[in-house]
Each structure stands twice: as C-alpha cells, then as structure tokens.
Amino acid sequence: xxxxxxxxxxxxxxxxxxxxxxxxxxxxxxxxxxxxxxxxxxxxxxxxxxxxxxxxxxxxxxxxxxxxxxxxxxxxxxxxxxxxxxxxxxxxxxxxxxxxxxxxxxxxxxxx
Amino acid sequence: xxxxxxxxxxxxxxxxxxxxxxxxxxxxxxxxxxxxxxxxxxxxxxxxxxxxxxxxxxxxxxxxxxxxxxxxxxxxxxxxxxxxxxxxxxxxxxxxxxxxxxxxxxxxxxxxxx
Numbered sequence: 491x492x493x494x495x496x497x498x499x500x501x502x503x504x505x506x507x508x509x510x511x512x513x514x515x516x517x518x519x520x521x522x523x524x525x526x527x528x529x530x531x532x533x534x535x536x537x538x539x540x541x542x543x544x545x546x547x548x549x550x551x552x553x554x555x556x557x558x559x560x561x562x563x564x565x566x567x568x569x570x571x572x573x574x575x576x577x578x579x580x581x582x583x584x585x586x587x588x589x590x591x592x593x594x595x596x597x598x599x600x601x602x
Numbered sequence: 603x604x605x606x607x608x609x610x611x612x613x614x615x616x617x618x619x620x621x622x623x624x625x626x627x628x629x630x631x632x633x634x635x636x637x638x639x640x641x642x643x644x645x646x647x648x649x650x651x652x653x654x655x656x657x658x659x660x661x662x663x664x665x666x667x668x669x670x671x672x673x674x675x676x677x678x679x680x681x682x683x684x685x686x687x688x689x690x691x692x693x694x695x696x697x698x699x700x701x702x703x704x705x706x707x708x709x710x711x712x713x714x715x716x
Contacts, residue, residue, distance in 0.1 A: 524704055526707075532709050532710070533606075533694055533707035533708050533709040533710045534645070534694070534696075535707070536603075536704050536705075541702070580644060584702065589647055589660075590635075590647070590705060592644045592645045593644060594643070594644045595643075595644050
C-alpha cells in the first residue's frame with residue numbers, strides 16, 4: 491500500500507521569503523511523484539512531476555522539488571514567494587500499477 | 603494538456619434527490635476518474651470510468667450510490683443518488699493519457715445538500 495504524508499497542514503510565510511513544503515511517502519514499488527496546486531474554487535493543477543531521470547524537477551513559475559529515494563521525500567521549494575502563490579498544495583504518489591494517492595494538503599498563506 | 607469541462611460548477615440540492623455531473627474533455631483520453639474532496643480534506647478516488655463497460659469502484663463506494671457512465675473517450679457522468687448532507691463535497695473529474703502519466707483535473711462540482 492502507498493501513503494503520503496504532508497507534515498505541515500498550514501504554512502504562513504511573508505512575501506519574497508523562501509518556502510519549503512514537505513512531502514514524504516511510503517511505497518513497496520517504484521513510484522512517480524507529483525505536486526498539484528489548488529486555488530480557491532478551482533480544481534487541481536499539475537505543478538511538477540517526477541517520472542524518471544534527474545531527481546530535481548522545476549516548474550515554470552519558480553517552484554522546484556527534489557526526489558530523495560533514501561529519505562522517501564519529495565519536498566517542494568521556492569526561493570521567493572509571491573502573494574499569488576497562496577493556495578493549497580497537494581503531494582501525490584503513484585506506484586506502478588496502482589492508483590494515485592494524494593496527501594492531506596498544505597495550505598500556503600503568503601503574507602504582505 | 604486536455605481541457606476538461608465539468609457541469610454544473612455548483613449546486614444546492616434537497617435531501618433524497620439525485621444529481622448527475624457531466625465531464626467533457628476536448629480530446630480523446632484513455633483514462634477518466636472521479637474523485638471526492640470533502641470540506642477541508644484531500645482527494646479520495648471514487649472510481650475509474652471505463653469506456654463501454656462498468657466503472658471500477660474503490661473500497662467504500664458502490665455503484666448504486668454513485669452510478670457512472672462513460673459512453674465514449676471524451677465524456678463521462680457521475681450521479682450522486684439519494685443524497686444526504688454527508689454527500690456535501692467537491693466532486694472532481696480527472697483524465698490521463700496513460701496509466702502512469704499525470705492526471706489533469708476539471709474545476710470540480712461543489713455540491714451542498716440541505
């Protein structure tokens with residue numbers, strides 16, 4: 491069975507400060523990893539993905555995440571956040587032949 | 603990625619009634635899914651919608667309560683039957699090109715039952 495843990499349910503941070511949203515997973519098979527963002531009254535949007543290759547993946551809006559197999563982690567980082575980054579962030583894991591499993595989510599609040 | 607349209611975007615329904623939610627995709631996709639997101643919580647997979655055959659339901663979800671249709675590769679419906687206040691949630695449709703590719707989501711249907 492797979493599971494995803496997002497240790498921080500809420501993360502408040504000031505604008506232009508760095509942020510890290512933590513994600514840890516467990517799985518008995520090889521996994522694919524994803525981060526999704528959900529803005530108010532919208533569905534989920536794919537932020538970035540790790541399928542294979544380089545363990546550091548980047549999004550077009552400045553977020554990055556690093557797959558660490560030994561620590562079973564896929565933490566999301568951004569060096570300088572904007573007000574518009576305020577949203578709910580979900581980490582998701584998919585093992586080969588298994589369903590997607592979503593973490594409980596982290597609410598990022600960027601303060602002026 | 604595919605453009606996914608869900609209808610209705612929100613609704614307020616009476617206890618005991620049923621509501622059908624539509625999911626339309628602008629291109630043919632192999633896989634379609636239905637999720638429930640209860641208030642303040644994460645996503646739970648209800649079922650995989652299979653084209654031309656019965657949906658595959660996850661533990662805790664049954665066809666009588668959540669009948670699903672998928673007549674072709676671009677369209678699916680989810681019905682929430684005999685609704686109760688506990689069914690108040692966001693219902694989301696998602697699609698994927700293949701099993702191990704990312705899923706892409708519609709904007710969801712926000713359902714409140716009085």
